[in-house]
Amino acid sequence: MARKDHYYNKAKQEGYRARSAYKLKQLDGDAGLFGPGNTVVDLGAAPGGWLQVVSEEVGDHGKVVGVDLQRIRGIDRDNVQTIRGDMTEDETKEELTAVIGERGADAVVSDMAPNMTGEYSLDHARSVYLARQAFEVAQELLATGGDFAVKVFDGPDVADLRADMEREFQYVRSMRPDASRDSSSEQYLVGKHFLTAPVRKGDELDVEIVDVGSEGDGIAKVEEFTLFVSGTEAGDMPTVRVTDVKPRFAFAEPIDDED
Incomplete structure (x- = not known):
């Protein structure tokens, strides 16, 4: 059985809305993104598979907020809220800030991908653009020490994005979950321990x-x-x-x- 069939069927059997739920489980298992009581924001959260995973990990005392331009079908968990809007617009960011509170988020995650054209260089550039948008929003939302995970397609622009992230986090890892399809060029950049310090290495x-x-x-x-x-x-x-x-x-x- 092909791996994509395995995770697709596993998601159906275990009640997850998307096979990508297992990518997040594997990222969390390797990088330790979430914990009980955490506040987590999922950017581009539709259809909600990642929200389901995070909701389980943060528990009843945690808070999970999903944002997407598309409608996210309701998730029957008290610790999950959704916002329909553009994550880059001030109105949406203000609503997000009001929901997560002044302390900020413990983690921000994004599994966003562009509409695929089949042209490698264009799809890569669009994925990096989306990842940069998520990165900019994360910097506004994260509490000191928070974590960030974002999907991006392999290509020449990833190095510059990673370098920019490395200035804002204690360290950055490039990860490829086992649940990613063999044919996919996706990877995840994971920034650990967000820095709000007024200095940076080398200053x-x-x-x-x-x-x-x-x-x-x-x-x-x-x-x-x-x-x-x-x-x-x-x-x-x-x-x-x-x-x-x-x-x-x-x-x-x-x-x-x-x-």
């Missing part, structure tokens, strides 16, 4: 060391964000280069004065 800036941490590193503040600077003491005012960024703090090293 150079002047700071003042205001304290020393328990590990002996100097502590500087950048817009109330904590920056640990090795080899410094309270009162120092070095120029530093950021070497690593976490969701709630970052590390830096002093730049040697070459003059």
Whole structure:
């Protein structure tokens, strides 16, 4: 039996609206996207197979919001809400923000794909365009440390999209679930731990060391964000280069004065 038949039949037997439900299950199993009590947004959610999966994973204390231009047939779960609208329009984003709350979403996912033309370069470019739209919306909705997963077709434009995501997440993985058809060129870019820090890896800036941490590193503040600077003491005012960024703090090293 072909793999596509296996997942199609499995979805029918287990009550999922689309075989793509198993792609999300596999992404979650490998990357740990969801947990009990999470708030999750599904962009381009019709027909609702991913909403079903997320609803099960976040449980009764979680919240799942699906957005699509198409009508999404109601899902009989109290933790699922749907919004019919264009995810890029301010009205839709305002409605989304009101539903998920000021704290933001723990994860944003998107399985959107363009209408296929059969022309590889055009289909690839359109898929990257949709993925970038989802990425931009995710940056507005995610809480610090949140995760993002988006489908994109293989091709030359994926590298630039991934590089842009890598500036906004602690790390990014490229994943291909086993449930993807062999003939498909799809992959999923998964960004883990959204960064809301005012600095990024490689930034150079002047700071003042205001304290020393328990590990002996100097502590500087950048817009109330904590920056640990090795080899410094309270009162120092070095120029530093950021070497690593976490969701709630970052590390830096002093730049040697070459003059």
